[in-house]
Amino acid sequence: MTVKNIIVPVLFMGAATFAQTKKEVTLKPVYKPETTYRQTALQKHSNTIRYKGDPDVLQVLKEQGVQNPTEQVTNIDFITETKTGKSLDGTQIPLTLTVVKLPEAFSKKGFTQGVKAYGIADADGHARLDSVTAPEVDKKLKANLLDILETAMKPAKFPDKPFKQGQTQQITTTASIPLPGHTVEMDVVSAYTLTEIKKGIALFDIVITYKLKQPDPNFRIVAEGNGKGTMSYDIKNNFPLQQQSTTITHIDFSYKQFDIEMNANLHYENTATVTPDAK
Secondary structure, three states, X not given: OOHHHHHHHHHOOOOEEEXXXXXXXXXXXXXXXXXXXXXXXXXXXXXXEEEEEOHHHHHHXXXXXXXXXXXXXXXXXXXXEEEEOOOOOOOEEEEEEEEEEOOHHHHOOOOOOOOEXXXXXXXXXXXXXXXXXXXXXXXXXXXXXXXXXXXXXXXXXXXXXXXXXXXXXXXEEEEEEEEOOEEEEEEEEEEXXXXXXXOOEEEEEEEEEEEEOOOOOOOXXXXXXXXXXXXXXXXXXXXXXXXXXXXXXXXXXEEOOEEEEEEEEEEEEEEEEEEEOOO
């Protein structure tokens, strides 16, 4: 799984409107002007790869130093702070994103703590980053970082209708998983159920299902996954204060002389504080 695949879920941002008398909430992701969003995220990803096939072929793998099964564990601790400025014309808001704490994968590429990215948020809440301060890093790596951050900042698109207590709404995204000789695309269906609104906080249960998109008839593969999570949403400040989930995915496919079985476990926790600028 690439760095982008891992991080994309970390910087989920959103907003909401709230009808107090009806006890309902409508999620409409958007950035507010003159506000600071500070987010801390922890990602724990483990992956087990098991090779199956002819014993003689597996022996060749062993002689080449390939462990069977192969265990991979990745932990990422990530902190960002996004400051928005005054609305320029009622439709665009300038923003500055500071990476307060970098994951090790970025540090190894030459980025340092405190790297900043600059851009614009539009009236629909979509952020566009166009520059990054990292003079010691080449242009290709800068573009890669901007792409990762911008994708991560893209708000989730919920149905344009209010949640009522006990009601469930779904959003569907696509996950691309690179495999030897093939890239698998899966629909990720996240079902949000509003369980309670208490003291201005909307509480959600989340059920996640991974579904294989239309399979390639020339590529044998079985892929599935599921997970659960929760989200607490500060209605006044229009932002999720906490979101966590644990997902398990299973992929079984054939490649050359092997059958390969992959089992992955991903857990992430995301907390946030929202501070409007002092007037």
